[in-house]
Amino acid sequence: FPKEDFQALFHADLLGATIPRDAGGLGLGIQGRNTFPLWMMTKLMAKADLSLARCWEGHANSLVLIDALGTPEQKRRWFEGVLERGEIWVAWSGEPSAPKPGEKARFGTTVTAAPDGWYVTGSKVFATSASRANRAILLVSTEGPGGARHNQGNPEALLMLACDLSDPTITVDTSWWDPVGMRATGSHLVRFERTFVPRDCLIGRPGSYLLDQWQTAFVPHYAASFLGAAEAAYDYAVTYVRHQNKGSDPYIQHRIASMAVHIDSGHLWLHHVAGLWDRGRRADAALAGTKVRHLVEHWAEDTVHHCIRACGARSLIRPSPIERILRDLTFYLRHDNDDHILATIGRAVLGEQHDVSFYKP
Template identity: 70%
Template sequence: MASCPQTAVGRLAALARARFAERADGYDRSAAFPAEDFADLSAAGLLAAAAPRAYGGLGLGPQQRVTLPLWEMTTHLAAADLSLARCWEGHTNSLVLIDALGTAEQKRCWFAGVVERGEIWVAWSGEPQAPKPGEARRFGTTVESVAGGWVVNGTKAFATSATGARWAILLVNPAGPGGARHAAAGACDELLMLVCDLTDPTVTVDTTWWDPLGMRATASHVVRFDHTFLPSGRLLGEPGSYLSGQWQTAFVPHYAASFLGAAEAAYAYALRYLKHQGRTGDPYVQQRVGRMAVNTDSARLWLRHVAGLWDEGRLDEARIAGSRARHAIEHLAEETVQHCIRACGARSLVRPAPVERILRDLTVYQRHDDDDHILATIGRAALGERHDPSFHKP
């Protein structure tokens, strides 16, 4: 167990460089969940980073007000493999929710599973409300209250870590399909977080749907629930607590930490490549490298600023600052990758160079939220208009 947050960050960074970066290409090509990476994280005592120290964790994250080290870990993982970082985000964000909203018994049981048995968590909301062109299937869940708990039927899409996680926090609504992002007005108070054991035989994974351009190793498949019974002790928090507590705002800047990792990986590759090619004297190359240096520094400063607001308990400021950081860092990262490609040339996009994968992964992951709506949310806040920093809706 690491004695301090920065020691833990350093240990994780060393693993990312020595092992995870080397495995990333293989996981991408096979679209396989990075199971070996998570096994290494567990063996190193890092899988419970966001669990409280009282339960054997490292006590990191916004709930414990030690936020930046957790986001720095994510950045290091993303520099090695952006898909791995997304799976890690889902896991650690789930632990933050358990820490904030779980009962004493839930915390004792679920954190012990992570610390002692290396169990992986994830939270799933995705229920797209309309099929894309050419797509026949529809997604969505129904929830029925029964004696002793609930019965869930239907499907979740974009179910990250579907073939690797042991537990999933399902964001579901008895009022009808939609998940958290699509909760209808008036139905938000009914949104439930129900914890599902993914070894339940009524839960199946459809691996035919997930064939994306990038983020392939997130294993974000379709998951089907066929009369899956979830007992009352699996309810996390009160109905509606995810939305009323604005917990999504704690995770919005966490995405940006992954974007930064992708940018740092591209920047590091460019430095190595350009030095090896003897092109450091080219003034145009120097300008692009200078831009990359400024971009990555700026992104780090944004994350440090937002993390500080969370740690100081300045929640209203932290929530809108997280949206600002998410918007800014998306563009800083995107620009950094493009500068790398332009400075290094077409060979940087030929495998096994990692830039080709970084470009694909970042392109897909940036679609996690609509940046146009994020920017409009920032504008509404600045104008004193009603705004939703969780899901960027008017």
């Protein structure tokens, strides 16, 4: 986990970027109608380290949800923790239901109502920042496993429970997370054994995450991170080929040009989508966000491959950043399925029913 980076963000007064200004934050993001600067901040972090960007996205997005849906008392309590004590947040859905071949463990939570709150039992995976975050928004359903992403049942049963991760009923299993890239997100398997979450930690009304399509506010944030990876590869390639005096080679020129056009296009698209959010055009922003998610995934991958082709084998020998970017980006993109994203855009154009949050087929 990028602990020092988060400490640096705290000491630079950036940890509350998505907390409103009148509460002591910077007022960035869709709530503050100041979205593009947030995405550019995330892009810069991703340019340095995609794992940092993922942990940061989880934190910043969680604060957006609290700002939009929290009670005044919740905002006071939780924003103070971030601004004064450097508390780190994250949001966990992470309950994939279809096992992979050979996978014996089943992931998922059950939620039982109590007079003054809820008990959560079971497990989640892909629990980013698990070893360091102070609080997680648990996306859990009273109808059983699935979280938000794999929710099969009634959307109104999905709760957002702000969970204090110091609770001794919560354990982190660090053996599950052994990925090809993005290792530093520490997106571990987390177990809950009758973890009690008090009623005053319910964020928003039941169902609001799915019914109000909150995921669509965070989809372009992924694209901002992908763009950061692309920009890092682009900068590396330009420096590399200049250093080797290959600038007069027409193939190199083509590759550098393609990279430059992808990066400019990514910025323009993100700026466009941010503007839609800032002008309150939520439905248009949601669909345009799906498009930018699709486009930047391809532009970023393509940019990294242009970099590798232009620079050659030594660009992939450690400690080259390209070796890490290739692994991290390949894995980071797996949040969503681009085939289904594109199909979702097609369905929208054709007037068919479509899911702009999780692109369910």
